[in-house]
Amino acid sequence: MTSTWTAAHMPRLDGRSIVVTGGTRGIGLATARAAAASGARVVITGRSDESAADVAATVAADTGAQVVGRGLDLTDRDSILRFADGLDDVDVLLHNAGIIPAAPEYTADGFESGMATNLLGPFLLTNTVLPRVRDRVVVVTSLVHRLGVVDPADLHFARRRWSQKRAYADSKLANAQWALELDRRLREAGSRTAAVLCHPGVAATEITSLTPLQAVNDGVIWAAARVANTAERAADCELYAATMPVPPGAFVGPRGRGIRGAPTLVGRSQAASDLRAAGLLWEAAAAQTRSEFPL
Template sequence: MATSWTTADIPSQAGRTAVVTGGNSGLGLATARALAAAGARVVLAVRDEARGSAAAAALPGEVEVRRLDLADLSSVRAFAAGWTGDLDVLVANAGIMAVPQARTTDGFELQFGTNHLGHFALTNLLLPHVTDRVVTVSSMLHRSGRIVLDDLNWERRRYSASGAYGQSKLANLLFTLELQRRLTDAGSAVRATAAHPGWAATNLQGRSGSRVTDAAMALGNRLVAVSAEQGALPTLYAAVADVPGGSFAGPGGRLLRGAPTLVDRSAAAFDDGTARRLWTASAELSGVDFPASLPR
């Protein structure tokens, strides 16, 4: 495990292609910048192409922009249908946090639909192209999450913005767990890994709809949070370091700081039975499942 890993430890990515969802700002932009600087061809998969193009113009190397709205499964399908050739690393980074109750285009609770279902569908649709790694960005707030399989979309429960976020981030880890199991069973060399940034100062916070909550998050960003560049290191570590499939990377120091390393997760995130049932539910909701065959 790493003790002082930085972007200087990223091996050459020349000849490799990476897709970073939400790559136009925050952790995604920092991840994309580091991969591009190491020689990768980087595709920013973003909802707003104008903002994506502005971000891409400031990045080194070969960077392109393609539209992807994870809250619209037709957009996810269109992105995947337009992909040709190999994809070495898929970084499922984009997400929303503790937002007011809303629905995706397809009627799913917005945080679950965006953070989990959109990436679930995208990953499985792109998986026949992936040659090396799928990295899913979760959160330490997965520890507060609970998977309620008969109410994943908050139709029976009283809505909790933080509860919905926690559920979606726990779903990210359970997805990684079950994806790795399926990849192993299929004889694939592709690895599924996950990462969390600690508390990084990005535009993810501050969209709760509550002035008090947003002000508290802004204060925390100034006093406690690390930079987006530091927060992206666990994602980069999970994407390029020689770590086992199923690994979870995060900052190794106190107060969710420090160099990236492999970190622990909640007992709920190790629940194989719930991971399999969540996969089945996600496939039914999205209409997308694990590919029938994969390159070995």
């Protein structure tokens, strides 16, 4: 596998359809734009129908592709089910949307906002539309998943002390374990749909704004711009995972130390490889979202 791959090496995607959640800015927007430029029909989701439609119209005008924008709130069950109900068959469901929660906030269902957005919303959406996904589900995690600890009995910090770092790392490890169990279930069911995990390394995007202090955020972004991937380079990892012939269950990330660079297959951490833990997480997520594997 080459370590110099970029979106310029991506095959034409004419006739294929890709859903990119969180596609209105940052890495998601770069991913959606590159997929559209290669001929894919792209569905971009954003926080509202209006914002998603505006971005989709711009990408469509720039690329000449069919691009649709739809609102999707991954913390809202009704929003997820409405989005799923209006979704046609797709080739790739790419879970790019994610947050680093600034404070301990909870959804109407009592879910911690980071776990709701990064895991439980995508889990429900995937289970709902999986029979309509022809090729693969791509789950985006982060390098910080290596710092996470997933407790299926306490996903929402009822007994543990919440911190921003812990909440984000835990949700990203949960992403990795979910993708592991999804891949196992797909294989067991004999499905031709694959589950692929990826991480974009460290990217200089707005998600780098980790604190409520703008001066600190400006410093973080300044540093990230000098050592991290651009949004377009980070999007290469998502595009590689979404379009190239990688094995089911593969993990794609930047080469080298994983901070920046061209996409390649990378190894999983021990926690991200734990099938028993992944199964327990699945059971908790299924109970909390009232959804199950549909195949």
